[in-house]
Amino acid sequence: MARALHLALRAALLSACAPPTGDAATPEEAARYLEDRAFRRETLEAALWRPDLPYSRSLLSSYGLPDGGWDRLPVQASRTAPFTRADADVLARGEALALDDAREIAVPSAPEVTGDPAGPAREPDPGADPAEATWRALGATVFDRLPMRGDAWLDWLAARPALWNDAGLSVDAVGRVRGLVRFADARGRVRVGLTCAGCHAGDGVPGRGDRRLNLGRARALYAAARGLDATALDAWGPGRVDVTDTDSDDPTAIPDLFHVGTAGWLNHSGVVRVVGRATLAIRFETQFVQGHLMQTRPERRLMWALASYVASLGIEAPPAPAPPPAFTARCAGCHDPARAYGGDLVAAEDLGVDAAVARDPERGTGHYKIPSLRGVSDNAPYLHDGAAPTLDALLAAGHPSGEAIPPAERAALLAFLNAL
Amino acid sequence: MKRLMTTLSLALLSALTPACIADPDDGGATADAGSGGTEAPVNGAALTLTFVSGHLGNYWDCPGEANGAGAAAGAPREAAGDAAGACPPGEECVSIINCEAAMVMLEVENETDGALSDFRIERIVLVNDDGTTEDLEGLGIVDAETQAPPAALPAGASRTLRVDFRGPARDPNDDGNRFLRLELRAGESAAGTLETPPLFSLPAVAT
Known part of the structure; x- marks a missing residue:
């Protein structure tokens, strides 16, 4: 118990430093993100854990510069179409993909999406925010249709449907491959791109990390060919990916995106602090630029929409049941009920887990992010690397400290978590 | 402490280097490596270059393609996109998984009195974190919008170009303290130089 108090105290100290989060945003913040380069730069600088980390430096060297930099990249066209089984046949015949049936992602007019008071009349419902609803609806489209990256292995895999199941790709009833789209890259070539939904819509649930998707296997198949x-790469296993370029293989679980607005931090190691919704938008924007070989940037309104949508994921969950005393005593210090049962960061050495990712030279902070527990029973496996297959196994191992939890308390905790 | 000393050294180097390399006869304008600035024209004919984006490539799975690694001579393979791009229709793809040629995108402004054409790379120099330099092989210049060789650039106009080059061999300990000095020429004598901000290898998993 003393260990739990120690962890709670450390988490509280970090929490005290945590600034406002991204679960709510004002029209002014949207406008500043869209129009004010200096604001974007300040937001990035405030969000990064340490400016000298290579991950931070790679963004700071090019994003939001007073003159030049990624702001001057051409905007990537948002004209895409779903990638289907029929498209695979086209590739198998050695033909080029087409975009005849592609559509632009339509962006509503500026007043409508910025929430400008001088814009269109608001809905009478005082509980509804039309601008926010518009942003989220647009963001849902972006989540499903905008390619965040293209890859050689993806083009190769797309042409080989016999390997899709091995790689964990899902095909719906009309032959669309979840998360894959056709798009024209910076050089005008029609390629296959991976959308947010490709990794973060497991079981078709937007926001859920895809536990079947086997990115390591997909890349290994391509490499072997x-x-x-x-x-x-093959050893990563499904639902996991190594996001660093260091020599060690440190795959982490493809994360859920629920409650990221209240999470306070992004990335398993918390290298990005959420200082507002603009943080999310900038995170997506920079991810997009790197995923497109630094040759195009996204339309910024699409990134704000995506941030608005992702920040909304999970927030409409039904009320949580009352936590049992064991939760309050053992868990709530880190998994704060007021923050969707999530929290800030916890020092890696305070957890009985592999600390390699937390200490990664590219983006390690020495900490791990404390995730939200809402809907946790649907989100196995657990821990940053997916090392715990079930909640039962996690608690049996005495998470977080290794200290044994009495059976009665474990049972109460499990019942609560399964209902959360 | 080692990192701190390295950082301090680099800061000092960044502050001093432009002053050291600028030839007083050239007008003495200097570059700001931290903001992608430009330098004064060479030979008095102005191409103003502004950094847009860039990376040092990714040669994880094709170390032989990196600069100085004995890459095949002759016509350079098409850079960046084709190294890890879509396979041409009807052809077996020859690209491999983490293999991307390095590139810099820059905005070129013609400050001369006439149109300029025949853009070419004069020199690309990698400045390592210890101050040593390495000449890199340029692979070509295209208009970033059309992907074709740059058309004539009218006086006063600007355009974004992409310069492909053979990047340095992968350095697993690269912590982002390398940058480029790039000299571009056009027409008879117009020239400009650019000192980039720190550049990094292209991440294999950009997320």
Whole structure:
């Protein structure tokens, strides 16, 4: 119990430093993100854990510069179409993909989406915010249709449907592959792109990390076809990915995106602090630029919409049941009920887990993010690397400290978590 | 402490280097590596270059493609997009998984009195974190919008170009303290130089 108090105290100290989060945003924040370069730069600088980390430096060197930088990249066209089984046949015949049936992602007019008081009349319902609803609806489309990256292995895999199941790709009833779209890259070539939904819509639920998607296997298959030994990639396993370029293989679970607005931090190691919704938008924007070989940038309104949508994921969950005393005593210090049962960061050495990701030289902070527990029973496996297959196993191991939890308390905790 | 000293050294180097390399006869304008600034024209004919984006490539799975690694001579393979891009229709894809040629995108403004054409790379120099330099091989210049060789640029106009080059071999300990000095020429004598902000290898998983 003393260990739990120690952890709670450390989490509270971090929490005290945490600024406002991204679960709510004002029209003014939207306008500043869209129109004010200096604001974007300040937001990025405030969000990064340490400016000297290579991850931070790679963004600070090019984003929001007073002159030049990524602001001057051409805007990537948002004209896309779903990638289907029929498209795979096109590729298999050695033909080029087409975009004849593609559609632009339509962006509503500026007053409508910025919430300008001088814009269209608001709905009479005082509980509804038309601008926010518009942003979220647009963001849902972006989540499903905008390619966040293109990859050689993806083009290769797309042409080989026999391997899709092995790679964990899902095909719906009309033959659309979830998360894949056709788009024209910076050089005008029609390629296959991966959308947010490709990794973060497991079981078709937007926001849920895809536990079936086997990115390591997909890349390993491609590499093997080129005569490269990619057993390390294959060892990632489904639902996991190594996001760093260091020599060690440190795959982490593809994260859920629920409650990211209240989470306070992004990335398993918390290298990005959520200082407002603009943080999310900038995170997506920079991710997009890197995913497109730094040759195009996204339309910024689409990024604000995506941030608005992602910040809304999970927030309409039904009220949580009252936590049992064991939760309040053991867990609430980190998993704060007032923050969707999530929290800030916890020092890696305070957890009985592999600390390699927390200490990664590119983006390690020495900490791990404390995730939200809402809907946790649907989100196995657990911990940053998916090392705990079930909640039962996690608690049996005495999470977080390794201290044994009495059986009666464990049972109460499990019942609560399964209902959360 | 080692990192701190390195950082301090680099800060000092960044502050001093432009002053050291600027030739007083050239007008003495200097570059700001931290903001992608530009330098004074060479030979008095002005191409103003502004940094847009860039990376040092990704040669994880094709180390032989990196600069100085004995890459095949002759016509350079098409850079960036084709290294890890879509396979041409009807052809077996020859790209491999983490293999992207390095590139810099820059905005070029013609400050001369006439139109300029025949854009070419004069020199690309990588400045390492210890101050040593390495000449890199340029692979080509295209208009970033059309992907074609740059058309004539009228006086006073500007355009974004992409310069492809053979990047340095992968450095697993790269902490982002390398940058480029790039000299571009056009027409008879117009020239401009650019000192980039710190550049990084292209991440294999950009997320």
